[in-house]
Amino acid sequence: MSTIQPIAGEDEKHPDIALVEQARSGDVSAFDTLVRKYERQVFRIAQHITQNREDAEDVMQDAFLKAYEKLDQFQGNSKFYTWLVRIAVNESLMRLRKRRTGKMVSIDEDVETEEGSVPRDLADWAPDPEQNYSQTQLAEILRKTIQGLPQGFRIVFVLRDVEGLSTEETAETLGLSIPAVKSRLLRARLQLRERLSRYFRRKKSPKATGVEK
Amino acid sequence: MTCTEFLALLDDLIDNSVTAETRAELERHLHGCEHCEVTLNTTRKTIQIYRSHEIYDLPPRLRERLHAAIMSRCKKGC
Numbered sequence: 001m002s003t004i005q006p007i008a009g010e011d012e013k014h015p016d017i018a019l020v021e022q023a024r025s026g027d028v029s030a031f032d033t034l035v036r037k038y039e040r041q042v043f044r045i046a047q048h049i050t051q052n053r054e055d056a057e058d059v060m061q062d063a064f065l066k067a068y069e070k071l072d073q074f075q076g077n078s079k080f081y082t083w084l085v086r087i088a089v090n091e092s093l094m095r096l097r098k099r100r101t102g103k104m105v106s107i108d109e110d111v112e113t114e115e116g117s118v119p120r121d122l123a124d125w126a127p128d129p130e131q132n133y134s135q136t137q138l139a140e141i142l143r144k145t146i147q148g149l150p151q152g153f154r155i156v157f158v159l160r161d162v163e164g165l166s167t168e169e170t171a172e173t174l175g176l177s178i179p180a181v182k183s184r185l186l187r188a189r190l191q192l193r194e195r196l197s198r199y200f201r202r203k204k205s206p207k208a209t210g211v212e213k
Numbered sequence: 214m215t216c217t218e219f220l221a222l223l224d225d226l227i228d229n230s231v232t233a234e235t236r237a238e239l240e241r242h243l244h245g246c247e248h249c250e251v252t253l254n255t256t257r258k259t260i261q262i263y264r265s266h267e268i269y270d271l272p273p274r275l276r277e278r279l280h281a282a283i284m285s286r287c288k289k290g291c
């Protein structure tokens with residue numbers, strides 16, 4: 001009983017793999033189950049990369065149709081979700097290139113910025129800072145803030161922290177080295193933190209704004 | 214440990230991938246450094262806020278469009 005098992009924890013197959021197999025043998029509803037499971041994530045990723053609603057809508061549709069067509073190429077040794085994310089990222093980048101013809105779109109250009117590498121805003125935040133805003137306001141703040149990050153940081157943060165990919169999976173998906181993913185993630189996190197501080201810092205007086213120290 | 218050294222390990226601390234020994238060192242630094250404590254807590258909070266709030270809602274008509282497209286693909290393909 002000591003055969004080498006993949007590290008998956010249990011030797012049970014991931015439920016996605018069974019659905020992929022059913023879909024391959026012609027069961028569309030199995031594929032539809034996968035779509036329903038991951039449509040939100042794929043749409044989110046497309047939005048974060050293209051920053052454009054129409055593009056994100058097209059990307060989501062194209063990504064799933066492409067996944068359906070290429071299902072035979074899916075190797076069971078990676079997760080279906082990661083495989084799907086890779087398709088979504090590629091479709092999004094293609095869409096961006098189309099839109100910005102002539103302008104290079106690359107996620108692996110190194111982003112030269114010192115911003116956020118050293119925390120400057122050191123004011124503590126209110127205990128539940130998001131509760132000072134309505135859901136709509138908060139969503140607007142979060143969108144604006146993350147949209148201001150350099151593309152190469154934003155994608156890494158979204159894949160790692162929002163979508164829950166591992167460092168290795170993120171590196172593979174984006175064609176980056178593991179140290180590159182790590183350094184971008186740190187800077188993305190610190191920059192977001194710095195920018196959110198404007199909204200979330202503990203307010204001493206109603207007019208406590210402006211430069212620190 | 215300096216603040217710069219602490220910062221270099223911030224992600225590993227947040228992602229829980231430090232050895233017990235390193236963790237102890239980090240905690241010792243945190244004890245005496247309010248700046249790093251604030252940075253750690255607010256960075257954690259940043260991640261948690263982005264993780265728990267949907268900022269791009271998926272429109273229902275888009276889901277319908279997608280499902281229709283998939284079903285039509287099937288009639289041709291399978």
Ligand SMILES: [Zn+2]
Binds near residue numbers: 216242249
């Ligand atoms: Zn410190």
